[in-house]
Amino acid sequence: MILETERLLLRHWQDSDKESMYRYASDPEVGPPAGWYPHKDMDESLYIIKEVLNGAEAYAICLKDTGEPIGTIELKLSGKSDITDREDECELGYWIGKPFWGQGMMPEAVREMLRHAFEDLGMTTVWAGYYEGNDKSRRVQEKCGLRYRWTTKDVDVYAMNEKRTGHVSSITKDEWLWDRMYAAAKAVQNERDISRYVSGGQVAAAILSKSGKIYTGVCIDTCSTLGICAERNAIFHMITCGDHEIDKVLAIMPDGKCGPPCGACRELIAQLMPDGYKDIQFMLDKDSERIVTLGELTPEWWI
Secondary structure (H helix, E strand, O other), X not given: OOEEOOOEEEEOOOXXXXXXXXXXXXXXXXXXXXXXXXXXXXXXXXXXXXXXXXXXXXXXXXXXXXXXXXXXXXXXXXXXXXOOOOOOEEEEEEEEOHHHOOOOHHXXXXXXXXXXXXXXXXXOEEEEEEEOOOHHHHHHHHHOOOEEEEEEEEEEEHHHOEEEEEEEEEEEHHHHHHHHHHHHHHHHOOOEEOOOOEEEEEEEEEEEEOOOOEEEEEEEEEOOOOOEOHHHHHHHHHHHOOXXXXXXXXXXXXXXXEOOOOHHHHHHHHHXXXXXXXXXXXXXXXXXXEEEEHHHHOOOOOO
């Protein structure tokens, strides 16, 4: 399998990659923060390719324009993870060569692996860890939406025969979906005057349909009653594209926070899904991840 991002290709390791592996894995600044010694020679790199990076979901991170492997990323499935033994959960591990630090390539690869884990492999949670002091790894996880869970002292680092403090973070599929919805809504939020009588973009919304697609819309305000809320705009966009069943709704207010839908939006959703509207989820507060259902917001529908 080959996974693709804007700048990268993720493919399985090959024996012929040993030279590139050694070039970056021999750097003393790459391995030790992650808990392993720099590679001594290409034979060691070949051994790692054959015996360590041989999992079903272990990939070489390759530059799309040259094909050169510059790092590795893996979803450690049940039996290989130190954090979880569940079949529907996995552990993420990664490193990238020093020349490519600070260019956003590692977060780019991680985001694609999260998509692959949740959409293609059916995972419910992706775990990751980093050792105390490895701020680069911590920042990658934070940028990609993983939430800190716990810290453990005196963790055995077997490859280096020492103990360290380890930190664990994770992201669930639901958290990943809400993050994607927030990013999609934020991308279209653009407050502006369209004419002397019409303005728009103060509020933006994202709708996740039952099909897994995300639809966006912004509010349109007019001098008459012809305007529309962002949520209804996104719903009409969804219907226009052939979808009609809603799973989740998120709206971003002008201050960047999330808020509940107005009565008209609730009414439209209830009429659109009269037999299932009560289970539709709304993000009320992104910071605290406060989520409610439409059944909780509207316990008694007039019909």
